[in-house]
Amino acid sequence: MKRRVFLGTTGLSLALALAATTSAWAENAKLKIGFVGVTSGPAAAWGISNQRSMETRAAWLNELGGVKIGDTTYDVEIVPFDDQKDPKRAIAGMEKMAQDGIHYVVGPNVDDGAAAVRPVAEQNGIMYFPYAFPKELYAPPASNAILGMVANYQSGPAIYKYLMENKGVKKVAFIAGNESDPLSQRDSGSAAAKALGLEVVSDSVTYQMDTTDFTPVLLPVIQAAPDLLVLSGVSPANAPQLIRSARELGYTGLISTETAQDAAVLQEGAGDLANGFISVGGASTPELASDTMKEFVKRYTEKFGEYNDESNTKVYALEYIIETLKANPKAIDSVDEFKKTIDGFEAPNPFMVGDAKLKYVGTTSFGQKRQVSVPLVVNEFKDGKFETLFVAQVD
């Protein structure tokens, strides 16, 4: 008898939970923006910094009275979904967004997820902003994805060129984790380096993502004696260990990567050995950050206890969505309107000093404007902080 009751209550609570998620809230106008990304497991750092920067910015905007789009003032609400870095879950997340009537989604964070959600996004009229680099996501016939950052095949050549001209780099080596994203980035990075006339001395060494000792991995790479060691698509967890092992093996050349890193993590993991490490960041170095950016960092830190420098590159997608909607209020429930607005859209970039602009780019890489224009800020790590090495633009 008791068991029957147990079964019954389980069923009942399931049904109740379903009903609870079905019923919509009857409140003021809300602008729901989705986030589908990885916020648990090994790659959690990517998604969490992403989600938190969205939440920080949303709370801030709401505190200021919301955003005015057309004649309506909206409160921004972030609807997050953890896809556990599983493409199958990412599809479920995108379906959930469609169900919630959301048309603008930030994420997913990785290649396979971004490819898997494409059918759902296109069927349901969702624009999504992945942090994945495969060109077929953005080039026609695909049209619903907008790259949310600078791709490595755009930043890589700029960095290599700068280092060739300013630091006399001639020989370059690549090392990557044996997962889709880093390997693809290594291949495109290596091709770009060759195109620039650099000699690629090693680009076949890979490592398991869970490696705890990188000395054996790096040994053959260091023996090839490069001037520049590129850590392709390196995760923030592996970067300090790789740097440390390379330096301890006596490597004295330059080390760089095309992904965003966190200064505190580098300082803890590699200390002084990380000095001179070159990575890509957003606009939070003191030379570039506007007051808005500084305020953002402050609010993020207050809200979550600690800032993550990776968020610098991830603060933009939400800003682009809101500003584009402001520019064309009809886009609020029509991505076709949004796509029409993309071409001519321009707004001031609040996060950077000077007269930087928010606009859509990507014609060179994708044949259509499917990328947000963020400043390509190349940083150098120095004593626990990032210093701006140079700033470039992507077209």
Next chain:
Amino acid sequence: MTPVRLLGIGAFLIGVFVLVPLFIRLSGRWDLYYTLTSVALLSVGAAGVWLTFYIGRINIGQGAYALLGGYVSAILVTQWGVSFWLTLPLAALTCSAVSVLIGLPILRLRGVYFAMVTLVLTEVARLTALALPITNGAKGITSIPLPGKLSIFGLTLIPDFATLENPKLAFYLMAAVLMVLTYLVLWRMVNSRLGHLCRSLQQNEELSASIGVNTAMLRVLAYAISSFFGGLAGAMFVAISQSIYPSSFAVSDSVNFMLYCFLGGLGYVFGPLLGTLLLYFGWDLLSVAKEYQLLIYSGAMIILMLVLPNGVLSLLDRKGGQK
């Protein structure tokens, strides 16, 4: 077959094919289609894992076969233009064939050894997919077309998915059919002579060998069927996501397949089905808990295990009675 049982099966079928679509139409929860499609497909894979449990082997390698099945289907469709409907059985059969080759040596292992080797197998599959040229390595295979028309003698059995207004419903029905067929096969098998033989393996392999059961043959057979289901599930998933990467089925998927079986109950044919439903659906429902999602999910799993260590379906056992 007792009338009660027939009634139960009828109710289940009506639920799956009539009530669920009806509920979704009435409530407007279109996203449930994908969730339920996933549950159906994952439960197909889990059914295979359950079968290996049935012969007394812990299988944490179903992800490898799902990945293999997915790649076979994706490659046949994109590179040779084979109809998806033909690739579905081909993918599953390839998985069976490969599993026979792998199974012959490793099925001699037992207990944790077999479990661990199969776990390694998933990683081997991922690394192989990364290394081989035919799989397009790290870049994966993307933009796979939707399943086309299936017609026999000019009679259209299944319309072209690309022309459908609602491919979600079509995928759901397709997955549900697969699921029903899988469990029908499984149920039939368990209640046949073959099932009895499998049970004898689970209890004592030496004893059953000594009374003339060809244990080696039986083990490989069960493992091949198990992998067949894994390949089916993988191929269907690829058709839905229209893309496949080496990471499409990973170690975590293999582990999950195993957990679905445990949670539902190893002694019950429909255990993996229920386990998949509870765990997969539970996770989706818990997404409202945001950062506490995993905490609540895992906490519930632990509590369930404490209360019902033999699986949820052990609730149905009459007190003290055997299955």
Next chain:
Amino acid sequence: MEQIIANGLYLGAQYALIALGLTLIFSLMNVLNFAHGQMYVFGGFVTYTVVAQFKLPFVVGLLASAVVLAVMGALIEKFLFRPVIRKSKRDESTMLLAAGIAFFLDAVILLLFGEKQRGVPKIVNGVFNWDMRIIMPYDRILIGLLAIALIVAFILFMQYSRTGRAMRALAQDRVAAELMGVDVDRYSMIGFALGAMLAGLVGGLLVTITGVNLGMGGPTSIKAFLMIMIGGAGVISGAIAGGFILGMMESVGLTVLAAYGDVTYLAIFAALMIFLAIRPQGLMGKPWG
């Protein structure tokens, strides 16, 4: 060549220590502890918190990790594994529980310590360089030696202490041990606590070198599984051998096969499957352990 061997030895020492705790728990309770890697990560974070946040000496951090994890292990055994083992029909059912605990610890670690990679500053500076033939930072040498010392201490403890003997008896034959008057419940709990403590200690040791992040748990468990398979499940010497063999294979494989890309681990895994097909109980395991 010398460098490859030195790398292999260092890797092997840390691997062996991880595998020891896992194999101990397995031998006593026939539980494959999926949460072992998470316990290792937890230990790393405890040391990090004590050393980097509270600015206390490294040794205090290590001790804190050991104590926290031992208590955690004891509680998990008493309140989770014991009742489930008692009630379940099949041994394997504990796997779901172990996996649940692994997920649970993952969630707790994320909430308590955050998503970032963490590390404590180097405890010793400098690099040992023998004529460019062996290059090894001093802190690695120190951690490697500490790991070996811990392994030796553990073996001595299991060989000569009363508790160790009781646990070995339990591992050999649970029923017989019980008949001989060994308090099975008590020693199972101690064994589980000890296994968890070892995981925590390795975490604490390695946080100075590799750092720690919440994603390391699952992969660490899997690596530990590999080692105990090579050596034989439930056998102390097997775990140590397995750890060193895997360390050496990685070191050699990564150097020799570097030019071929991602094949090192593929080769290691394939070799392992062939090895197990020939020798199903590992190097030193009991048949069908």
